[in-house]
Amino acid sequence: MSHVLTGSFLFSYNYVLILGIKHNTFRVKNIQKYMRIGKQSGGKVMKSLKLAEKRHSVRDYKNKKLNSDDLKTLSLLLLDAPELMNSSGVDFFFVEEGEIYAPLLERLAGYNGIMISAPHYYVLLSDAITNDYKAVGYIGEWFVLNALKQGIGSCWLEVKDSDKLKSILHIDSPKEAVALLAVGYAQKEHQYSNLFGKGNKESLFTLAEMGYPNINTDLSQGPTSYRKSITEFIYMNEWGNTPDISDLEQIRLHEALFYMRLAPSYENRQPWMFVFREDHIDLAIEQHESISPIIRAVDAGIAMLYMEVGLHDTGIAGKWQLSVLEPPADIPDGYELVGQYNF
């Protein structure tokens, strides 16, 4: 595939959306054609949306290894990974004996150094290059969504000490252990995890709020954690220019954005801000002193995958560009430009 970042389950279309701003609103020059495409591709949007709606971080696993068919499917999946996997050199290292290694990895991975016990893990490794960390996010989440199609649950885990973790797992690689993916069968159909209520999303969180197993919380309301509204993470044409939902519906962007809002992120911070310009979209990620540039880049890669799937399914072709980015003057301090999606 020709995309800089692309996945085998993504689709390409030859149509281009042209946006133009007029008095805090915008118009689509080829709206007739665009609306027709939206209708045609509705089935695919629904399919992808349903998958993303079903996904949630699984922190409570059945005490059972994946069966051999599922393990084989996961291995084959990696052979069919997005082309980016080769170009970025992201490696997946499989840890079969999760229950043996989980206690050994305490303090080396997971929020506050608290491991999630799982039957298996994948260690995602890359060179210590920002764009490769983004590739980890993109490919890792592609893997998560495809594993979910097989009924396999997963959870991202941050790595706190790459060297120690590699030494314990006997990983002989110069690459950095960027993140772990816990994998297995979910204990419940939905591990309720309404982690970060709107009111306290900036505050420190408790383990109960994070949906850790065996902790009852009345906060639990549904399988998906709190998400921003779609108008909270997009601007039209310039920073600060928030569209109305009806504008987004008119140009049929809302479906792509509903998909996007379901992307997982570190501490569920949803740090993304997309600025739709005339011929491209800028993706900026909010910086936070307590969050490492590695995590920021992984969050960025995950967001790029979701936005790309949403846009492609809606019929908006394009590709992400990661390098040689000229940050537009309107992106404020505290945000980092991490990618541009060129139509």
Ligand SMILES: Cc1cc2nc3c(=O)[nH]c(=O)nc-3n(C[C@H](O)[C@H](O)[C@H](O)COP(=O)(O)O)c2cc1C
């Ligand atoms: C880069 C990254 C690192 C994460 N690290 C952890 C972690 O160490 N421990 C954990 O319990 N969840 C971790 N998560 C999961 C997030 O908390 C979760 O995706 C977010 O709260 C949204 O919830 P949901 O995935 O159920 O939709 C991580 C997610 C991402 C994207």
